Amino acid sequence: MQMEASWNLGKLLTVFVVVLTVFGVLPLFLGRFQVVLVTEALILGVYALSFDLIFGYAGMLSFGQSIFFGVGAYTILYSFKGGLGLAVSLLLAVFVAGFFGLLVGGAIVRIKGAKFFLVTLVGSILFYLLALDNRWLTGGSDGMVVPTVFPGLAENYYLVLGVSVTAILFALILVRSPLGLVLKMIRDNERRAGLLGYSLKKYKVITFTIGGGIAGLAGGLYAYTSGFVSAGFFHWTRSADAVVWTILGGAGTVVGPFLGAALLTVVSDILSAVVGNIYPVVVGALLVLAVVVFPRGVFGLLEGTIRNWKGDSGG
Amino acid sequence: MIRVGETLLEVRGLSKRYDGFRALEEVDLSLQAGHVKGIMGPNGAGKSTLLRLLAGEIEVTSGSVVFAGRAVTELSVDRTSNLGISYMPQRPSVFPALTVEENVRGAAQTSLILNRTDDESSVKTLLDLVGLGERAGVRAVELPFGEKRLLDLAMALATRPRLLLADEPTAGVDRGSAETILGLLRDLSLPDSRGDFGLKGLIFTEHDREILFDFPDEIGFLHAGELIVEDVPEQVKSHELVRNYLANQRVFEDFKGDVGKDA
Amino acid sequence: MSKLAFGLLNGVVWGTVLALLSSGLNVVFGLMGTVNVAHGSLYMFGAYLAWICFSFLDSFWLSLIVSPLAVGLVGVSIGFLLKPVRKDPILTVLGTFGITILLQGSTLVLWGGTPRRVPLPFDSTFSLFGTGYSFYRIFVALVSGLVLYCLWFLVERTKFGLRLRASREDPELSSAIGIPVFNLFLLGFALGGALAGLSGALIAPLVSLTPEMGLRIFAIVFLIVIIGGLGKIWRSVVVAIYFAVFRGLASIFLDSTKGLILTFSLALLVVLVNPSILGRSSANANGS
Known part of the structure; x- marks a missing residue:
């Protein structure tokens, strides 16, 4: 039996079932607009999760997730136009975006550290510019309509919930698997991982592929539910969003990104009603605070508080 | 299957140059299966460079390394490790956020994948072997220096290597842990080693003369990148340069034993 | 023909400003090993200060002093x-990225997203190929x-520059021999900031100012610094000029977006194909 330093399987499963039930009955108690927010937060949570796998688990600071988000979104568009059904289209979005992840990952895997971040940023900008420039394919900044039968975030709440849950389960299984352990080792001490016989290149590319696929899933879902897709899906600020949500929510935990996405979606909504445009200022300040004061994010704070209540059980 | 008496490692003309600086110059050495070799020499002589070259961590400038009949000179560090050469770096290199158990399990995974062992309890065995059995759930970052080194060794052994390269395995380590490490290395390198670890050779670098002249079969003396002498301990001891070096070293002998606090 | 000459000349002018910016980034990054993602936003801040000086203090020229000082302080x-x-x-x-968002957001809140313009401080032109330049x-x-x-003089010929370079090479050793590493660290930031602020102020009359101009420029400048080589200020100056001229020429023959795409792609390709350009940090990372 594995000796996790924190949650064991039984505890986790219980919490999971409880949370699932809560989410399951949520729409009955909330107004339509709030359901929209929750749905959006879930989709964006999946997106942030893709970043967390790459950064929080394999240790690569990638600003390029918007690339796969956009690819997934446009795959859904063309898949529907091609007459394919929802399930197939979503799967296609995952695979195509994952394939892009493979390509991009393979190209940049040799690059290390902070320079890696730059290359991903430039890559993200490049894809955005390409999308902007090729109106025939992407509709440019005006975008194109996605022929969804039942568009709307709130209407697709249960679909989104189902997909998110699947993604979370997948991620949880992944991080507790031998592969997950390898990723954590690479994150913690790349050198030693290599000395022990793990091919860093191979595992980084694998991570990028999986991360790309999940980002593509989120992008596809987002395009589907909003019934619309544009070059803006590729904009680097989308990449930045994933980064911010994950860091604030807690990197290296599967739940953190969801917490971050949820929290910030709500905060953004509240703030825009109070003072227009103040949201980026708040986010920027929070990020700096997080980096300097609490790098483990909200999840880390919560976990720490719970542990203190329980009297610090440790192992 | 490597038998005792066969040549495990054959190194010819190994050189490493950095922009004109000669870290290692034309080193020839060989290791028979079942043997232990100690490498001694002043700081900066190239001991770590030698081991890192053998492990594949840095690129060879010229020369060749043949391991169990295979040329491994050009191989990457992970390929070299998979072939059975395990390198334990000079300073403890563990996975800080992971627990002790996860550290060893992560290291052992490779040997499971490569089918060198199907013993799933090997992680526990290894932990007990180095005396960290009670500390399995502790995060590696919280370990004191000596225990980090023990963990290091457990990880290096977890890959079930044929050849272990240990870079100053006891440097800075407290007496108790040092004894554990040395005892383990000594036991494992006996021809009929316990637990059938499959370890066929050991090369380690060291400053301490007691250790050096105690159990290795051969000793090499490295100075300014050159392997001045390589022979059985008695011969090496009587070599002039070695005697000079050892005489100068005496000054620092008194300080040993106080080192071992957290690095 | 005149279009070509103009494009070339504009490229060179823009190149010198980019060179100034990349030197600022290099001082902090290349010499001190710290990545300052906010460098672009500092440039943006300097430009906006110029606009403020012009709009509220009626003097653009003031900003050439105010911007470097204020941004240096930031x-x-x-x-x-x-x-x-x-x-x-x-x-x-991550931290400097947070600051970027903070600066960008603050500018948006304070001055709005509408592009701001600063008129040329003097109108005189000279005749080039029949048109005024x-x-x-x-x-x-x-x-x-x-x-x-x-800057060159400061870095290569003075004691300050020597200390700056030393503390990048080996912070511990430098500290041990009495070089106040952290103070230098702050001074490096001040210098980098001042250079960014000055660049922003200088360029203000030639571009339209928006809060986003910061991060856009950062990607370009960082690319330049990496291609030129970390800490190699002078190589980056050359790269900056090449980059700007290439961009200028590309924009004449293709449209602006395509020109940018081409420039970025080429630069990215250079970086990918030659990863040894990407700094010597990996050589030191694994110990002696």
């Missing part, structure tokens, strides 16, 4: 704020060139 604050994480490259990237652009190039020269 730079120092950033350095101070990030003191606890300065040794961790990932955390510094603004003297101000030449002025910008000259000032940038002068400042770069002073």
Whole structure:
């Protein structure tokens, strides 16, 4: 039996079932607009999760997730136009975006550290510019309509919930698997991982592929539910969003990104009603605070508080 | 299957140059299966460079390394490790956020994948072997220096290597842990080693003369990148340069034993 | 033909400003090992200060003094704020990125998203191929060139520069021999900030100011610094000029977006194909 330093399987499963039930009955108690927010937060949570796998688990600071988000979104568009059904289209979005992840990952895997971040940023900008420039394919900044039968975030709440849950389960299984352990080792001490016989290149590319696929899933879902897709899906600020949500929510935990996405979606909504445009200022300040004061994010704070209540059980 | 008496490692003309600086110059050495070799020499002589070259961590400038009949000179560090050469770096290199158990399990995974062992309890065995059995759930970052080194060794052994390269395995380590490490290395390198670890050779670098002249079969003396002498301990001891070096070293002998606090 | 000449000239002018900016980034990054993602936003801040000086104090020229000073100070604050994480490259990237968002957002709140314009401080032009070419652009190039020269002198020929370079090479050793590494760290930030502020102020009359101009420029400048080589200020100057000229020419023959795409792609390709360009940090990372 594995000796996790924190949650064991039984505890986790219980919490999971409880949370699932809560989410399951949520729409009955909330107004339509709030359901929209929750749905959006879930989709964006999946997106942030893709970043967390790459950064929080394999240790690569990638600003390029918007690339796969956009690819997934446009795959859904063309898949529907091609007459394919929802399930197939979503799967296609995952695979195509994952394939892009493979390509991009393979190209940049040799690059290390902070320079890696730059290359991903430039890559993200490049894809955005390409999308902007090729109106025939992407509709440019005006975008194109996605022929969804039942568009709307709130209407697709249960679909989104189902997909998110699947993604979370997948991620949880992944991080507790031998592969997950390898990723954590690479994150913690790349050198030693290599000395022990793990091919860093191979595992980084694998991570990028999986991360790309999940980002593509989120992008596809987002395009589907909003019934619309544009070059803006590729904009680097989308990449930045994933980064911010994950860091604030807690990197290296599967739940953190969801917490971050949820929290910030709500905060953004509240703030825009109070003072227009103040949201980026708040986010920027929070990020700096997080980096300097609490790098483990909200999840880390919560976990720490719970542990203190329980009297610090440790192992 | 490597038998005792066969040549495990054959190194010819190994050189490493950095922009004109000669870290290692034309080193020839060989290791028979079942043997232990100690490498001694002043700081900066190239001991770590030698081991890192053998492990594949840095690129060879010229020369060749043949391991169990295979040329491994050009191989990457992970390929070299998979072939059975395990390198334990000079300073403890563990996975800080992971627990002790996860550290060893992560290291052992490779040997499971490569089918060198199907013993799933090997992680526990290894932990007990180095005396960290009670500390399995502790995060590696919280370990004191000596225990980090023990963990290091457990990880290096977890890959079930044929050849272990240990870079100053006891440097800075407290007496108790040092004894554990040395005892383990000594036991494992006996021809009929316990637990059938499959370890066929050991090369380690060291400053301490007691250790050096105690159990290795051969000793090499490295100075300014050159392997001045390589022979059985008695011969090496009587070599002039070695005697000079050892005489100068005496000054620092008194300080040993106080080192071992957290690095 | 005249279009070509103009494109070339504009490219050179823009190149000198980019060179100034990349030198600022290089001082902090290449010499001190710290990535300052906010560097672009500092440039943006300098440009907006110029607009403020013009709009509210009726003098553009004032900004050439105010911007470097004010932004230099902001730079120092950033350095101070990030003191606890300065040794961790990932955390510094994240932290300075947060500051970028903060600066960008504040500008948006304070001055709105509508592009701002600063008129040319003097109108005189000289005749080039039958059309007028603004003297101000030449002025910008000259000032940038002068400042770069002073910077060169400071870094290569003074004790300060020597200490700066030493503390990058080996912070512990430098500290041990009495070089105040952290103070230098702050000074480096001040210098980098001042250079960014000056660039922003200089370029203000030639572009339209928006809060986003910061991060856009950052990607370009960082690319330039990496291609030129970390800490190699002078190589980056050359790369900056090549880059700007290439971009200028590409925009004449293709449209602006395509020109940018081409320039970025080429630069990215250079970086990918030659990863040895990407700094010597990996050589040191694994110990002696």
